[in-house]
Amino acid sequence: MREVFIERRAQNYPAGSALIEVGNTKVLCAATIEDRVPHFLKGTGTGWLNAEYSMLPGAAAERVPRERSKLSGRTMEIQRLIGRALRAVTDLTAIGERTIIVDCDVLQADGGTRTASITGAFVALVEACEMIYQVGGTFPVTDFVAAISAGIDKDGDKILDLCYAEDSAAAADCNVVMTGAGELVEVQITAEHKPFTRAQLNELLDLASCGIAELISLQKDALGRELVWRVGRVG
Numbered sequence: 001m002r003e004v005f006i007e008r009r010a011q012n013y014p015a016g017s018a019l020i021e022v023g024n025t026k027v028l029c030a031a032t033i034e035d036r037v038p039h040f041l042k043g044t045g046t047g048w049l050n051a052e053y054s055m056l057p058g059a060a061a062e063r064v065p066r067e068r069s070k071l072s073g074r075t076m077e078i079q080r081l082i083g084r085a086l087r088a089v090t091d092l093t094a095i096g097e098r099t100i101i102v103d104c105d106v107l108q109a110d111g112g113t114r115t116a117s118i119t120g121a122f123v124a125l126v127e128a129c130e131m132i133y134q135v136g137g138t139f140p141v142t143d144f145v146a147a148i149s150a151g152i153d154k155d156g157d158k159i160l161d162l163c164y165a166e167d168s169a170a171a172a173d174c175n176v177v178m179t180g181a182g183e184l185v186e187v188q189i190t191a192e193h194k195p196f197t198r199a200q201l202n203e204l205l206d207l208a209s210c211g212i213a214e215l216i217s218l219q220k221d222a223l224g225r226e227l228v229w230r231v232g233r234v235g
Contacts, residue, residue: 001148001161001211006222008123015100016127018222020120023163024110029120031128034099047095049125051082053117055106078114081186085118085145085177086125088185094140095132100125111164115147115175119215122146123222130227139233144180146215149173150204152196158203160211172196176208180216180231 002023010019014030037048053075055064067075082104090100102125104117122145129140149162151173159166167173174189189201220228 016124018123022116026107029124031124047098051102053078089143089145094138118147139230147177148211150208
């Protein structure tokens with residue numbers, strides 16, 4: 001794994017925020033709470049969580065154009081992935097009829113922006129949920145969740161947490177989202193040059209599992225004792 005830093009309370013105004021650095025990749029994550037829900041949830045007592053993702057123009061070696069009127073397919077895919085990952089560990093009934101919007105803005109990209117976004121956004125989400133949690137009730141976040149990439153290089157070696165150079169030359173690469181309980185939320189894997197075997201897939205999942213365990217440990221360090229114990233708490 002590349003060196004990882006997670007800084008909680010990276011911004012003053014959102015309900016929760018975190019800056020995550022994974023090697024040279026840097027993502028600013030912010031969670032905002034709004035007292036409204038989509039029309040299909042009105043009157044149900046259930047809330048919603050949505051994610052937005054973007055890359056700042058200076059995030060890559062070549063300027064990234066702003067997506068003003070229409071989002072690219074890549075951006076929409078990543079936004080949905082982040083949202084699915086966070087909703088997998090969120091009790092939406094526990095947030096009431098509110099919407100939590102998690103914004104992930106890539107300040108600098110060197111591979112793994114979507115996985116870094118999920119890992120950092122989780123910290124921002126827990127911090128935000130502390131604002132609506134009532135003692136004796138159910139804390140909205142039920143478990144930890146983090147994400148990491150793993151791959152197979154051209155020589156057949158397994159590699160964890162790919163930077164851009166490793167990703168672009170990989171024979172196969174995958175993104176794995178996993179909970180603190182070790183349950184899989186999502187696995188995205190593609191063979192770039194030649195097919196991979198089931199045994200190789202299992203090895204990549206094992207490697208990713210080890211990396212995610214380290215990331216969750218770092219999430220706990222960033223949240224501190226006052227928030228770690230809230231996750232999964234009922235009553």
